[in-house]
Amino acid sequence: MTAHYAVFGHPVAHSLSPRIHAAFAKQMGIAMEYVAIDASPADFASAVSAFATVGGRGANVTLPHKERAAALCSQLSERARRAGAVNTLKRVGLQWHGDNTDGEGLVRDLTGRHGLDLRARRVLLLGAGGAARGVAPALLDAGIQELWIVNRTPEKADALADALGQPDRVHTRYLADLPNLGNYDMIVNATSAGRGEADFKLPFRLAEARALAVDLSYGEAAIPFLAWAQAAGCEPRIDGLGMLVEQAAESFAIWHGQRPETDEVYAELRAHADALHTA
Numbered sequence: 001m002t003a004h005y006a007v008f009g010h011p012v013a014h015s016l017s018p019r020i021h022a023a024f025a026k027q028m029g030i031a032m033e034y035v036a037i038d039a040s041p042a043d044f045a046s047a048v049s050a051f052a053t054v055g056g057r058g059a060n061v062t063l064p065h066k067e068r069a070a071a072l073c074s075q076l077s078e079r080a081r082r083a084g085a086v087n088t089l090k091r092v093g094l095q096w097h098g099d100n101t102d103g104e105g106l107v108r109d110l111t112g113r114h115g116l117d118l119r120a121r122r123v124l125l126l127g128a129g130g131a132a133r134g135v136a137p138a139l140l141d142a143g144i145q146e147l148w149i150v151n152r153t154p155e156k157a158d159a160l161a162d163a164l165g166q167p168d169r170v171h172t173r174y175l176a177d178l179p180n181l182g183n184y185d186m187i188v189n190a191t192s193a194g195r196g197e198a199d200f201k202l203p204f205r206l207a208e209a210r211a212l213a214v215d216l217s218y219g220e221a222a223i224p225f226l227a228w229a230q231a232a233g234c235e236p237r238i239d240g241l242g243m244l245v246e247q248a249a250e251s252f253a254i255w256h257g258q259r260p261e262t263d264e265v266y267a268e269l270r271a272h273a274d275a276l277h278t279a
């Protein structure tokens with residue numbers, strides 16, 4: 001019998017998740033339908049409930065619903081609780097269980113695919129939304145030395161730091177402080193500011209020589225930050241495509257108990273993205 005899965009977002013038409021999960025299902029020989037469902041913030045809870053009514057077994061949750069999804073769950077994994085954000089819903093009986101695979105996805109991409117060592121890094125994290133909340137605990141668990149969080153809305157950076165609960169390693173600063181901060185050997189852009197829209201300017205001196213630069217977004221949205229990172233001398237510079245594939249594989253494993261192999265899907269999406277950029 002075909003099982004029903006979905007990704008909820010707003011907007012969501014651009015999402016690559018249906019394509020990724022279709023490839024995983026084919027690879028693993030599992031019959032599943034995976035669709036994109038656009039739900040506004042006001043409609044999110046009722047859309048998830050309607051999905052359960054028609055037999056929905058699991059879902060991914062993307063921008064801007066991750067914190068809202070956590071509130072719908074009767075049970076949260078430890079990493080979803082620490083993040084205060086859910087990107088993976090699993091139907092268990094009449095309830096939703098929530099997990100967050102974003103951080104695991106990022107760390108697997110950086111340490112596995114790219115072979116990077118994250119231990120002892122001083123990390124500047126730009127943003128404190130759902131994605132930042134997902135990746136921050138995983139970066140700390142991966143052994144980074146310090147995490148400095150800067151967000152347009154400072155209260156959200158403070159709330160994330162409080163939730164992480166490691167005041168000796170986690171610090172927050174205002175956007176206005178950016179010119180006065182030290183330098184970092186890893187800078188992560190977890191804002192959703194699109195092409196040239198960021199409400200801040202990043203001084204080049206934030207990046208140590210050959211600092212690792214990561215943008216959690218991909219495609220056109222990643223261009224401004226990665227261009228800044230190139231000009232600042234960052235090396236390597238990595239977009240969020242690999243994280244996207246890895247977090248999807250983690251979600252797939254939560255639903256089906258088996259983790260798919262990711263290299264082929266990643267290579268296919270990368271080739272597609274590169275073709276779009278050179279077109």
Ligand code: NDP
Nearest residue numbers: 127128129130131152153191192193198199217240243244
């Ligand atoms: P949210 O809406 O939850 O958070 C958005 C964040 O961006 C907030 O910190 C917000 O600041 C900040 N922001 C938005 N616009 C601006 C701006 N103009 N200037 C400065 N800061 C801004 O989104 P998510 O956290 O879910 O997503 C963030 C990014 O990460 C997106 O690009 C998304 O595509 C990507 N992502 C990638 C994943 C992957 O697998 N590769 C997985 C998840 C997300 P404020 O709090 O002040 O509003």
